[in-house]
Each structure stands twice: as structure tokens, then as C-alpha cells.
Amino acid sequence: MKPKHFSIVMGAIFILTGTLFSQDEKASAEYSYIGTNGCKKCHLKQYRSWEETKMAQAFDLLKPGERAEAKKSAGLDPEKDYTKDSECVPCHTTGYGKPGGFVSLEKTPELVGVGCEMCHGAGSEYTKEQYMHLKNKEYKLEEVVKVGLVSPVTGETCTSLCHNEKSPFFKKDQPFDFSQRKDEGTHEHFSLKYKHE
Numbered sequence: 300m301k302p303k304h305f306s307i308v309m310g311a312i313f314i315l316t317g318t319l320f321s322q323d324e325k326a327s328a329e330y331s332y333i334g335t336n337g338c339k340k341c342h343l344k345q346y347r348s349w350e351e352t353k354m355a356q357a358f359d360l361l362k363p364g365e366r367a368e369a370k371k372s373a374g375l376d377p378e379k380d381y382t383k384d385s386e387c388v389p390c391h392t393t394g395y396g397k398p399g400g401f402v403s404l405e406k407t408p409e410l411v412g413v414g415c416e417m418c419h420g421a422g423s424e425y426t427k428e429q430y431m432h433l434k435n436k437e438y439k440l441e442e443v444v445k446v447g448l449v450s451p452v453t454g455e456t457c458t459s460l461c462h463n464e465k466s467p468f469f470k471k472d473q474p475f476d477f478s479q480r481k482d483e484g485t486h487e488h489f490s491l492k493y494k495h496e
């Protein structure tokens with residue numbers, strides 16, 4: 300190959316792999332957490348009922364003195380402060396260790412407990428104007444799911460994230476009952492008004 304042709308070919312390969320890489324990066328980029336208030340403004344009804352659930356209060360369980368008996372029987376120290384313990388925080392807060400996720404009670408108070416994005420996925424991208432937005436109420440579900448929304452949340456979502464053997468309170472003999480937990484542990488459910496197909 301003549302030197303000139305060679306450099307054109309190399310140039311083309313360079314450009315091609317360059318675009319391939321940037322697409323790859325985009326696909327594997329993690330979306331970041333925006334916090335519960337970022338959902339509250341458009342989903343006030345879900346927010347109000349979620350606030351009352353155990354999920355919203357899950358962080359408090361890590362405080363000293365909370366559920367002393369349960370902690371003792373699970374071999375934990377009831378007087379210990381587990382609120383900064385990386386063995387516990389991932390399932391009792393939202394997005395711990397991930398971009399925009401929970402850091403500490405002081406720095407990220409909006410991400411304590413099992414918040415909206417723990418179940419529905421980090422919202423930085425899917426809440427943009429071209430996706431789930433008041434200007435675009437008929438977004439396509441498929442498109443918002445591609446950019447991080449988890450909907451519908453299923454039993455598998457719950458067991459893969461938290462309700463599994465990594466929890467000190469996991470009971471092997473009590474299988475996770477999604478339909479019961481959906482009523483008790485998420486928020487009240489309202490039918491969607493718009494088309495998303």
C-alpha cells in the first residue's frame with residue numbers, strides 16, 4: 300500500500316473505532332440520581348403515600364436503639380450506629396456508591412431510605428424534556444426504559460436489589476410475596492392517564 304493510501308485507511312479506522320467507542324461509553328454510562336424531590340413535583344399522590352411506608356423510613360432502622368430485639372436475634376449490636384456502615388447502607392438508602400447517589404445523611408438527605416429511584420432507576424436522563432415530561436406526557440414507555448426507567452417494578456426488581464440473602468433479616472423459608480408487598484411497601488397506585496405504547 301502506498302503511504303498516502305495507508306494513512307487514509309488508518310484515518311478511516313481511527314474515526315470508525317472512535318465513534319464505536321463513544322457509543323459504547325454512552326450505553327454503559329450510569330445515569331445519576333436526582334433525589335425524591337425531583338419526582339415529587341409531578342407525582343405528588345405517589346409521593347404522599349410513599350412517605351408513609353416502611354421503605355421511606357428504612358434508614359432509621361440503622362440508628363442505635365432501633366429494633367433492638369430484632370437486631371439482637373440477628374446477631375447485630377443494638378447499640379451500634381449502622382448509619383455509616385457500608386455493609387448496611389446500600390439497601391437502606393438510594394443509590395449508595397453510584398453517581399449522584401446517597402453519601403451521608405448530612406450531604407444527601409433526599410436519598411435516605413428506599414426512595415423512588417431505588418425501585419424505578421436513576422432519573423437524570425429519563426426526566427429530560429424529550430422523555431418523561433409535562434411537555435411530553437405521551438412518552439413511549441420503551442424509550443424511557445432505554446434511558447434508565449424501571450417500570451413496571453417486579454418481584455425480581457425487589458429480590459435482586461434488596462430482598463435477598465445479603466440482608467441480615469432475610470428469611471429463606473419466607474419467600475418474598477410481591478403482590479402483598481406491592482400493596483404494603485411501595486405507594487398507593489393510580490392508573491396512568493396517557494398512552495405510552
Ligand code: HEC
Nearest residue numbers: 337338341415419422431432433436440450491492493495
Ligand atoms: C416533569 C414531570 C415529571 C417528573 C419530574 C417525573 N415524572 Fe414520572 N411521569 C410523568 C408523566 C406525565 C407520566 C405519565 C402519567 C400518566 O400517563 O398518567 C409519568 C409516569 C411515570 C411512571 C409510569 C411509567 C409507565 O409508563 O409505566 C413512573 C414509574 C414514573 N413516572 C416515575 C418517576 C420517577 C421515579 C421520577 C423521579 C426520578 C419521575 N417519574 C419524575 C411526569 C414526570
Ligand code: HEC
Nearest residue numbers: 360361366369375381386387390460461462465466467468
Ligand atoms: C441486601 C440488602 C440489605 C442489607 C445489606 C441490609 N439490609 Fe437491613 N433490611 C433489608 C430488607 C429487605 C429488610 C426488610 C425485611 C423484610 O421485611 O422482609 C431489612 C430490614 C432491616 C431491619 C428491620 C428488621 C425487623 O425485623 O424489624 C433492620 C433493623 C435492618 N434491616 C438493619 C440492617 C443492618 C444493621 C444492616 C447492616 C449490618 C442491614 N440491615 C443490611 C435489606 C438489607
Ligand code: HEC
Nearest residue numbers: 338342345346349413414415418451452481485487488489
Ligand atoms: C419499593 C419500590 C418502589 C418505590 C420506592 C417507589 N415505587 Fe413507584 N412503583 C412501584 C411498583 C411495584 C409499581 C407498580 C408496578 C405495577 O404496575 O405492577 C409502581 C408504580 C409507579 C407509578 C405508576 C402509577 C402508579 O401509581 O402505580 C408511578 C408514577 C410511580 N410508581 C412513581 C413513584 C414515585 C414518584 C416514587 C417515589 C415517591 C415511587 N414510585 C417509589 C414500586 C416502587
